[in-house]
Amino acid sequence: MDTVRAVLDLLKSGINITFSGKEPWQIVSITTSSVLFIVWLYDFLDRDESLSVRGKKTIFRLAKYIPQVRRKVEDELNAINKTFQEDVIKKTAHLDYIVELPDKGLERDEIIKKLHENLRINEEAWQSGLASGAVYADDSNVKDLVGEVFKLSSYTNPLHPDLFPGVCKMEAEVVKIICNLFHGDENSCGTMTTGGTESIMMACKAYRDYAKETRGIRRPEMVLPVTAHSGFDKAGLYLNIRLRHIPIDPNTCQVDIEAMKRAINRNTVMLVGSAPNFPYGTVDNIAEISELGLKYNIPVHVDSCLGGLLTVFMEKAGYPPTVTDFRLKGVTSISADTHKYGFAPKGTSVILYRDPKYRHCQYTVTTDWVGGVYGSPTVNGSRSGGNIATCWATLLYHGLNGYVDSTKDIIYTTRFIEKGLRRIKGIFIFGQPATSVVAIGSHDFDILRLSDALEKRGWSLNVLQYPSGIHICITKLHTRATIAQKFLDDVKEAVAEIMKDPSVPVEGKMALYGTAQKLPDRSIVGDITKYFLDNMYYVPKQKTVEYN
Template identity: 65%
Template sequence: MDIVKHPLNSIRFGINSVFNGKEPWQIVTITSSTVILTLWIYDFIFQDESLIDRGKKTVFNIIKQIPTVRKKIESELETVSKTFEEDVKKTSKNTTYMLDLPAKGLTREDIMNKLDQNLNLGDFDWKGGLVSGAVYYFNPDLIDLISKVYGKTSYTNPLHPDLFPGLCKMEAEVVRMTANLFHGDENVCGSITSGGTESILLACKAFRDYGREVKAIKKPEIVVPTTVHSAFDKAAQFLGLKVRSIPVDTQTYQVDIKAFKRAINSNTVLLVGSAPNFPYGTMDDISAISELGLKYNVPVHVDSCLGGFLTCFMEDAGYPIPLCDFRLPGVSSISADTHKYGFTPKGSSVILYRNKKFRHHQYTITTDWPGGVYGSPSVGGSRPGGSIAVCWAALLNFGKEGYIQATRDIIHTTKYIEKGLRRMKGIFIFGQPATSVVAVGSKDFEIYRLTTALKEKGWNLNILQFPSGLHICITHMHTQPGVADKFLEDVKSSLIELMKTPSQPVEGKMALYGVAQQLSDRSIVADIARTFLDSMYYIPMIEKSEN
């Protein structure tokens, strides 16, 4: 072989020609600068956000620095903030705020009177079934039981298992009962958490740390549908994960499995599917995601926070659904909220793992603290023992038979409402509802106008975006006699009026949702959300403190 024509020699000769005649300090400077520049370019190109997204943000930030633009944005945000604050004022107009700690403790009677005043604020009849989701069950006898159980356990804390071993026993029993409902074998384990968000956060932590230890993954990524719960985005922000969001099919509203597969790479620590998702109530193809998990040796999490305590009873209730639990060999973990269709008080949820090796990475362990070796199974250190006890009590109260009957009633009501809505002109149903959520859109008019019209009739529904829509989450409250029929009648009568002027734009507060979707600068939308959250803590300071 001609050594001169060898590719490596060509490169060597090229480099030598570049440095020919250069002094040593020049060679060192050029080499160092080239390496630093190369690393900077690589880091710039391969950041979590794409070049396009970063470019947009840069442009928007520059535009917002223009005095007239900045002033206009600040003015609009101030207007939005005042709108939210006015809503708070209207809601609490017949009450006063306590701004200072009472000089002397109030009597029990005074405290209970003030409690009743606060609980009576608000106009929506959630007990009558006019609210989507939020409250999943209401029964005076159950509340009486829960109150007594919580009263006995309100000051207990499972952080001290030596003091309260019974709490640990109750938590273990809840986890085992739930594992059996999702067809887990004797190795399936888990924990009770404060809600779906914590369950999801812990699952993401567990598989991030598992990926680090087992596969030496330093830049962990999770692959999720765009419809997955926003708690995964929150977990990513907390845990430094990169989220690859995969679009859903515009007909089925299930995640695109082919695109899902393409997103898997050597940094993937977790694949996620919803059973069902929150926006549309559709279920991803968990079986297909499970197969991808097995093929690429990546854990799979099934988010059943919303409907888990329906899916595990639906077959026995006469409404079989595709497999979405531990019977699928690729499923590594499942989250299911007991405080939804488990009908336990807020807030409790269960996170399950196929085996202990995953749960071990959920734990937070500190070995060198002067206060001793510290271990915590969940986000919190101290946890309310009362929440564990009432969760346990509620499960025992219903039993399998009670849950099957409740599931049968809820699914029957959901299908009844879905069938009625499909018959109405002017609206359509997103995909095929899998459990208890029915999502509605329109190609004929601004769907948020229907939200406003139903609100005027007393209904409180959930708003969707990208595309615009609304949904109703059917709970046990909606199975009360006449509620489903009232909903269908109110939708029908509202549609008749709306279709008289289909081109009319949406007005009032609902217009804000439409505008928010059209804003390319999502940071402004985030600012609007912050003003709304601020309003939750707003107190009209003109009120005098009660003592």
């Protein structure tokens, strides 16, 4: 106590000496400035990025206050935005835009005609089987079935179980079917959602609220690999959960378990692993993450949105996968997209829990609203029963044998492509692909040149960053005869051409991707992305038409 008192006396004397002879306004100004600086410094230090990254961000943010720099940035962004707009105009040049309701409603045949006109824009890009992911099946029999099912159920709404109990029954059946595929027991449960992002968000919401109720956590954090889907970043922003991103092993592309262990603290509300992850198609060591969850009593979420409805059939298809499901005691939830390898129409996914106590925390319940007690299981209140019914019908149509056969074809095609790519000099494969994604990089040339070359040959692949790479996600469309071999032939031909002069820099649109990775001020990259999203809603004024 004497030591503490001495330190306090010394501090007091120092402050008195510092402010000796100062005017009151000076004392107030110095004190206020010091407090603001300490707050800024705390905020600067209390972030996930390294000091160097934070320093660069601060410098670039301040630099944009310089008029010349600000004008230069704005000019570049406007030029990029114009490029996006020109792309929209080019794709829709042969069509007009309807921007006002016609006085008299259009006839059915005219509406269907215009629908076909819109759907035919760039239709060959995905129907050809040259696109990565996006469309996971194109079966005319299934489309006829779900079209009929949706017609009968489109105006139903499970928000009103008293009116539509059959829709709720179908949702319960979908959830239980998927629970059983992931080796859940009688306690396993879940809900349907509109997609993987909502499934992820629901898990994050459940664990945030569960930790608040049971452990009193007010500043929740989740620990997850850098390869985890960006849906977790969205969930963090929406739900005010801090993300602690963990690096991966550069060889295996799996999360560093020791680094994950070090990141766990008293505010950790969930651990995340991917089976598989989106960028590289590799599976994190879920068994070890499960053990961490058991050791520290923290829920573990396995994101199987992309390939979960492959892994559950792979053993029967002759490709036994690593165990990543409810057979691991520490795994408390799994997300899986039925609208990917479940081949259901877009707009359905499931979030599964080991125990109902977690699902209870997913729900939103309002007890004091003047409109009555209100409860909803997911983000949406009203939901289309049509989405539930079409998913349900698709599962029943394919059956176990149908999914096993499809999985066999998809995994065989993926392994065929992977094996062929490994024989091509000048490129390498990231990690060990586990399901349907094969990611390609190069130590000899800018891999974005290969992406550009393949795009000119009709392929649409996904671009990766940190490090640069591209990947192809194999779907049912790629299992058609000659598609896989065409991909290998095109890659081999393109790489051979590039290797004639590997030092040539990438040009055109792909150069923008490369430049974006190198920008220390990521807010500029964010602005570019916002302009890209803006142009999804861009209506060229000269192309509008009135029916009145």
